[in-house]
Amino acid sequence: MAAQDLSHQEALFEFLLRQGDNALVLGHRLSEWCGMGPVLEEDIALANTALDLIGQTRLWLSLAGEVEGRGRGENELAYLRDAYDFRNALLLEVPNENFGRTILREFFFDAFQLPWLTALTESRHERVAEIAAKSAKEAAYHLERSAETVIALGDGTEESHRIMAEALEYLWPYTGELMLDDAVDQAMVEDAVAPLPSSIRPAWDQNVDACLAEALLSRPDSDFAHRGGRAGLRHTEHLGHMLAQMQVLQRSHPGATW
Amino acid sequence: MVEAETITEAQIWGWLEDVPDPEIPVISVVDLGVIRGVELSDGGAVITITPTYSGCPAMSIISLDIELALAKRGLEKVSFKTKLAPAWTTDWLSAKGRARLEDYGIAPPQPAGGPERCPHCKSTAVEKVSQFGSTACKAQWRCGDCLEPFDYFKCI
Secondary structure (H helix, E strand, C coil): CCHCCCCCHHHHHHHHHHHHHHHHHHHHHHHHCCCCCCHHHHHHHHHHHHHHHHHHHHHHHHHHHHHHCCCCCCHHHHHHHHHHHHCCCCHHCCCCCHHHHHHHHHHHHHHHHHHHHHHHCCEEEEEEEHHHHHHHHHHHHHHHHHHHHHHHHHHCHHCCCCCHHHHHHHHHHHHHHHCCCCCHHHHHHHHHCCCCCHHHHHHHHHHHHHHHHCCCCCEEEEEECCCCCCCCCCCCCHHHHHHHHHHHHHCCCCCCCC | CCCCHHCCHHHHHHCCCCCCCCCCCEEHHHHHCCCEEEEEEEEEEEEEEECCCCCCHHHHHHHHHHHHHHHHCCCCCCEEEECCCCCCCCCHHHHHHCCCCCCCCECCCCCCCCCCCCCCCCCCCCEEEEEECCCCCCCEECCCCCCEEEEECCCC
């Protein structure tokens, strides 16, 4: 179905999936560090951040399930959809690779998410505004830490600087998708649910430029953006592998509970 | 044990004062500020709870503990409502709760963003080890004088 043919309810469902899937996919990626962090404090920090994101996922996907009205809840949406039904930005699904890339990716997301969630607290959709207000507090905390850590590593040793520069080059083309608008976003503006993602660009640029400068990293010139994740057109090959691990329990033992 | 019909909301608040936080047992769920309402209806009670952090795993244990505590007092019909707005803030920690946290070795939250002093020796020479700690609500700090590490209850 072309995006412009979406009913308002379908557009809202798509919008909510995007919010939930962003938090879910990044939350899962961060949780992959659990027990493997470079130092104990970072291990704990990554797991805690993952926990916040998974908590936010539950709020978004529960609401998405209600809006869809087909009896799917947070669990069905998280564990029983295939890669092509996910609506997360591609940035969040690429592999962690190393601690530097993981933390830079989180920073790029946090730098978007804090102004985005803050804007969503003005949503005319009461539940969206409530979830955003709750999540924004956590995002502020995440941004403080990820920015600090990017600076510490960029302006660190020769080796940490090199790893961060490589991570920046790899991740940069994935950042633009966070702020690309499409028909779903237009529908959300019409219904006063959310502003256009592109309206977050100045705040993101400000967050990112300030941090990269302090981290002694130069912002790449190109504004080429890989796209398709949010819109559900295409994902990288990495998402399927991630889901294979994340969903295996529910796929092998449907309905299993603790 | 009391008759369910004669129970008052004030009584339930009092009983909730005896339900400890599962992670920090020196403070009650009321001290923590997560109980946002108690309402009697149809011979049962509806307890409104707000989560501390979106992903805090203690929230389901808190509901279970409340259910058990109220059942012990003769109130069998308990249901829960989750309320997100206004979002939980550490401003809702009671004064009693803050004092108990410090006695227990956890520095209470401060608007300035860091602990006022070491909960052990009261020195103000403290430094941050990590913004995150053993639970979603805590960060790790250490004291430069007594050299003890300690938890700081994050201010949000």
